[in-house]
Amino acid sequence: MTAESHQLPGLLAEIADVAGIDAALAVADAVGGRRAYIPRKPGADHWLTVAVGAERAAQIADHFTTGRSGAELEFPVGPGGSYNRERRRRARQLADLVERGLQSTEIARQAGITRRGAQMAKARIAGSGDPRQGKLDL
Secondary structure (H helix, E strand, C coil), X not given: CCHHHXXXXXXXXXXXXXXXXXXXXXXXXXXXXXXXXXXXXXXCCCHHHHHHCHHHHHHHHHHHCECCECEEEEECCCCCCHHHHHHHHHXXXXXXXXXXXXXXXXXXXXXXXXXXXXXXXHHHHHCCCCCCCCCCCC
């Protein structure tokens, strides 16, 4: 597997190549978006071992460390990271508010968006076609 085939950001792609994509995603979940230390030989209770297991932790450590020193690395947020997680949370919130039958003004207030944004969300969720088109309740 190459870095291009799984489209992960740099360091996570490198981890995927060394220990598999599941390990890269587990590392992103554990420390994505911050700096973390990888010792030469991660112990059983080290975050890396807990995240990916002893064998894959050893593979990752062997790849990123040299001699007797560990490495402190800046880990990028993975595909399930904060941005995507927030988008999914917002989509669930909007769907819930629409399902409850609230008016656009109330949806906008509760979700912290504009009334127009609420109208577009309602149209999108209802599947009424083009969300830019209004609906005539005749």
